[in-house]
Amino acid sequence: MNQLTTFEQSLTLFRERFTDLVKRYDGTSHKSSELERVIDDYSAFILDEGNKASWEALEQQVGNELPLLLADLRKMSSLCVAIMEKYRALKLLDGEVDNTDYFKNIESCIEQEFGSFQVTEGSIVLLIGSGSFPMTPLFIAKRTGAQVVGIDIDEEAIELGRKVIHKLGSELNIRLEKSFIEQLDIIKDVTHIIFSSTVSNKYELLEQLYDLTNEQVVVAMRYGDQLKSLFNYPMQAVDEGRWRLVDTILRPDHVFDIALYKRNS
Ligand SMILES: C[S@@+](CC[C@H](N)C(=O)[O-])C[C@H]1O[C@@H](n2cnc3c(N)ncnc32)[C@H](O)[C@@H]1O
Structure with a gap:
């Protein structure tokens, strides 16, 4: 399997994982560790220099599904970040602390x-x-x-x-x-x-x-x-x-x- 196909498959998988996690938010922090893991994986994926070439190659292709996939990923990952903040707030109010990479990113x-x-x-x-x-x-x-x-x-x-x-x-x-x-x-x-x-x-x-x-x-x-x-x-x-x-x-x-x-x- 070539690098570009693997890259596209990773994006599609992230979309599925985000969509599923958004559906499962129920106002409690029970699913928080799974969501934090996916967001940390996604952050690492985006910062991975090794993915730059695949991104550029995908952008060059005409008539692919990138615009739709990109719009979905932005929307779903934004919703997941908003939910992650809810989890962090709920946990703090329950007396717990957490320290995911995403929050370190914002604080810095x-x-x-x-x-x-x-x-x-x-x-x-x-x-x-x-x-x-x-x-x-x-x-x-x-x-x-x-x-x-x-x-x-x-x-x-x-x-x-x-x-x-x-x-x-x-x-x-x-x-x-x-x-x-x-x-x-x-x-x-x-x-x-x-x-x-x-x-x-x-x-x-x-x-x-x-x-x-x-x-x-x-x-x-x-x-x-x-x-x-x-x-x-x-x-x-x-x-x-x-x-x-x-x-x-x-x-x-x-x-x-x-x-x-x-x-x-
Ligand atoms: C998750 S938070 C902060 C995320 C992160 N700290 C950042 O810099 O992107 C993003 C918040 O923006 C809010 N939001 C989205 N669209 C907005 C808008 N048009 N006006 C005000 N708030 C908005 C969402 O409800 C969400 O709570």
């Missing part, structure tokens, strides 16, 4: 997130897609004293996220809301915005943010191209009259990279 990124546009005590940070285990808000608020607002479209993620914050950082200036960006009272005062990588419409929201934000705001867009696009929504071109790409923070050993945008006034 937070330090680099804004490049030279540092967050300080006076900053107001908005995280779009805060999830059930809001590591980014906790870390930023703890390290800098900044005010952090997290929003999410998933009610369960907001509820679990609030309990996690209460347990790990009740003294911190963090607020989580099930809200749309245009409904946020502080949107004009926000200094830094972070997009979770698995928010599918993040570039539409960036477009919308132009009319809502102040001129100094800096946006950190988590994204993944090429092989990493199997796990992340990729970078897209922006309206250059509105947003300017000021930096990209490439992280070869991590599942996503970061693009920094500033307004073009």
Whole structure:
């Protein structure tokens, strides 16, 4: 069997495993170890240099099922990451701790997130897609004293996220809301915005943010191209009259990279 066929079969198998795990989420953490194992395997698969050539070869083929497979994998792996955060939250609230590679990946990124546009005590940070285990808000608020607002479209993620914050950082200036960006009272005062990588419409929201934000705001867009696009929504071109790409923070050993945008006034 050639390398490309093996690669495609691995992708199809990951899709089956993710789909099955999404179906089996029941609001408890009973299936957590299986899901964590699959996500760790998938992260390792994406970071494996040996898979780069197969990815490039697959991209060159015309008329294959890659676009559909890619769309399914992004959607299913995003749902699985969201569920993994739920498991982590449920376990913490039950008194357990866990430390999967995926979370180490996220935690290591937070330090680099804004490049030279540092967050300080006076900053107001908005995280779009805060999830059930809001590591980014906790870390930023703890390290800098900044005010952090997290929003999410998933009610369960907001509820679990609030309990996690209460347990790990009740003294911190963090607020989580099930809200749309245009409904946020502080949107004009926000200094830094972070997009979770698995928010599918993040570039539409960036477009919308132009009319809502102040001129100094800096946006950190988590994204993944090429092989990493199997796990992340990729970078897209922006309206250059509105947003300017000021930096990209490439992280070869991590599942996503970061693009920094500033307004073009
Ligand atoms: C799993 S979490 C965070 C994942 C990871 N920390 C990252 O950077 O991608 C992603 C969250 O984004 C939320 N989400 C997806 N689309 C969204 C949107 N349009 N607006 C707000 N939250 C969204 C999901 O409900 C999920 O809880």
